[in-house]
Amino acid sequence: MTTEKISVVTEVSASPEDVYDAWLDSKRHSAMTGGRAEIAARVGGRHTAWDGYIEGQIVDLQAGLRIAKLWRTREFPVDAPDSHVEITFLPVAGGTRVAVFHTEIPEGQGQRYELGWEQRYFAPMRAYFRKRSRVSEKEAKTKSVRRKPPSGRRKAKPRTKPKAARKPKARASKKPVRQRVKSVRAAKTRRKRRK
Numbered sequence: 001m002t003t004e005k006i007s008v009v010t011e012v013s014a015s016p017e018d019v020y021d022a023w024l025d026s027k028r029h030s031a032m033t034g035g036r037a038e039i040a041a042r043v044g045g046r047h048t049a050w051d052g053y054i055e056g057q058i059v060d061l062q063a064g065l066r067i068a069k070l071w072r073t074r075e076f077p078v079d080a081p082d083s084h085v086e087i088t089f090l091p092v093a094g095g096t097r098v099a100v101f102h103t104e105i106p107e108g109q110g111q112r113y114e115l116g117w118e119q120r121y122f123a124p125m126r127a128y129f130r131k132r133s134r135v136s137e138k139e140a141k142t143k144s145v146r147r148k149p150p151s152g153r154r155k156a157k158p159r160t161k162p163k164a165a166r167k168p169k170a171r172a173s174k175k176p177v178r179q180r181v182k183s184v185r186a187a188k189t190r191r192k193r194r195k
Contacts, residue, residue: 004110
């Protein structure tokens with residue numbers, strides 16, 4: 001049976017380790033591509049992607065560098081063997097170059113999968129990692145604003161309530177002023193009478 005091969009490349013704004021880990025994690029792979037994936041992340045582990053449209057088996061893993069697997073879709077002829085996919089992750093300025101080398105594709109399907117890798121994988125991957133890098137930048141900015149003061153500086157004293165908000169001091173007597181004056185006069189008058 002005649003086969004075809006294709007090679008596709010993109011760059012994403014994340015480290016090779018992060019992209020590699022996302023590719024092998026069912027939840028992150030699903031979020032990264034937009035289609036449900038189930039992956040047993042070990043050599044010999046089975047994988048499915050895009051809601052079961054793609055299936056295969058992991059053949060080789062080199063952490064943060066390379067994933068090799070057997071790969072087929074529902075559109076492969078029944079008697080066609082699995083194709084081979086090798087994904088490499090190369091660090092570049094600002095992220096990772098992801099290269100997919102896809103061989104043993106049934107004749108007449110190569111162009112379809114070349115377009116599929118770009119539209120169904122690379123475009124959503126770039127958006128996924130771009131969004132994650134923005135979130136990371138925001139978190140970094142927030143942390144830098146909340147920095148602790150350099151050692152040697154005194155910590156600022158906690159603010160006290162403004163004077164208007166403080167409770168007034170209790171008076172010596174709760175009687176109104178007039179009553180207190182009257183009682184003081186009455187006491188003086190009593191003393192004079194006694195003399």
